[in-house]
Amino acid sequence: MDPRAVEASFEFNPETVGRLRSRWLALMETSLWGDLKTSKIGTLPRLRKRWLELGENLVSLTRDRRWIPQPRERVKGAMAASLNLRDSLLHVERSLQVLDGGEDFAAFEKDILQFRQELLQFMEHHEKAWGDLLESQYDPPEE
Template sequence: MDPRIVEASFEFDPATVKHLRAQWLALMETSLWGDLKTSKIGTLPRLRKRWLELGEHLASLTRDRRWIPQPRERVKGAMAASLNLRDTLLHVERSLQVLGGGEDFAAFEKDILQFRHELLQFMEHHEKAWCDLLESQYDPPDN
């Protein structure tokens, strides 16, 4: 793997990361302090737990991995972090399906969908670069 291409694949736009972090934090605050209603007992605590996990996985995805000496292992670790983030996002979405009331619900739902859209765009950009790097190892060498 070309070290320059590996490094470039980990260049997370600081403004985008800051924006995603701020969105996550605002949604976490609403999930804790907002007026959200559900008919199933335990849904809101599970949602908060999953939302916290989502933030942890987002932080993990964007952490500096230069301490990992092997580029392939660095890329594989990032892909694993991305998969964990996707999995947690799916769990959050399942929790949201049983929410349906409260004064803050409509805005919360809209903001979650916006966050989800921006998060997936961010992830897909980097996942594509990492997949390309991993697949390049199996390309025949140029003659």
């Protein structure tokens, strides 16, 4: 693997990461303190737990991996972190399906969708770079 390409694949835009962090915090606050309603018992605590897991997985994805000596292992670890984040997002989405009201529901739902869109764009950009790096290992050597 080209070491420069590996380094470039881990260049997370600080503005994007900051925005995702701020949106995640605001949504976490609304899930905890906001007026959200559901007819199913245990949904809100489960949503908060899932939302916290999503935040932890987002932090994991964006952590510095330079301590991992092998570039291939660094990339594979990042891909695994990305898959964990996708799984967390899926669990959050399932928890959201049973929310059905409250004063903050409409704004919360809109904000979640915006966060989700930006998160997926961020992830897909880096996943493509990591996938290309892993695929490059199987390319025939140039003569």
